[in-house]
Amino acid sequence: MDAQTIRSLVAIFLAAILTENYVLNKFLGICPFLGVSKKLDTAFGMSCAVTVVMVIATAVTWPIYMYILVPNSLEYLQTLVFILVIAALVQLLETVLRKYMPPLYNSLGIYLPLITTNCAVLGVTMLVLEKGAADPSFGYVQSLVNAFGSGIGFLVAMLLFAGVRERLEDCDIPKTFQGLPITLVAASLVAVSFLGFNGVVDRLAG
């Protein structure tokens, strides 16, 4: 692997975390972002589980699409096949973790059933294919790096926001805005700060 490839992979990874952040920029995975980000440790466990499932799901769905669906011109089955593959994968992962790695199961496994219907996971498997269609150099390795970066981006957003929410707890908020409204306004401000990363990644890679 030459320096150019490695540099482009680093750019893909950073872009997935900062400028194309799934939660703050693409609005994928908002439900866990608002629901689970209340406590730091649950936010961390959930995001790690999401990252693992994102990478494994992309690793499995990419070849299925390229080598089974496309040659048989069954692209229209993408949605149906992907969601079933992800559901089966999550179930499998849960069983394997429970059998062989009980400590890991106790920290990550409990979030797994919630991940089947997490739109960020289905989203990443579809978006990497979209990117691959637009740019032929975006292949299997690039897709995996993108999936991993997206997961880390999700983790960063969740952790940042868990911190923000812990501070919000002590604030004197008008009754109408208590709970979710103030959380969303805070999310808006965090998203503004992420807009500042636009351009940074291009310059790093270019």
Next chain:
Amino acid sequence: MEKKKSLWSEFTKGIIIENPVLRLMLGCCATLAVTTAASNAIGMGAATTFVLVCSNAVISLLRNVIPNKVRIPAFITVIAGFVTIVQMFIKAFSPALDTALGVFLPLIVVNCIILGRAEMFASKSKILPSIIDGLGMGVGFTAAMLAMGIIRELLGAGTVFGLPILSGFMEPIIIFLLPPGGFFVFGMLIALAGKLSAEGKAPEAMGCSHCPLAASCSKINEKKEGK
């Protein structure tokens, strides 16, 4: 008469009291992502409503056939089938809408509103109330998205449905079309809906009770506690 009235209340509850987006906090991703223009909001709302009504009807018919243990995968399969139909239909008849909605069109399959209604309502009710429930929830979802779409398009681009409204009065505030504007407008709308509701405040946070997977999740939590 009695029956008619109850069906009517099934319909209206989805629009106001149990509005899926503003009160139950379901389907937030799509609401935030596609509401940069009012027309996108209508297209997304219509697509979701169609899937919701069809999947509610089918799941209600199959409720005695599907074994309890595999009900979630079964529901997802039914929903994914209808989403594929909608996808092909929109690709054929409105390619512009297909481009505007992008990945969020296939992502209807994981929209919590649909799985949530299947789990909470359609799997326990007869077909007619299920269809009406799906229709009401769909209309409520569309209405909330339309409100978001109109506000964001008006402030962010100065237009509504592409018609220039604010041109000459003020400069468009582009940030309302960007992700931060989406979060901000959504927060304001939830606060407003909370103020107008009976309790006079917005929901605290998304409780587990509204999550479509709450049942399978709490079982696991019990196991963790060593029961």
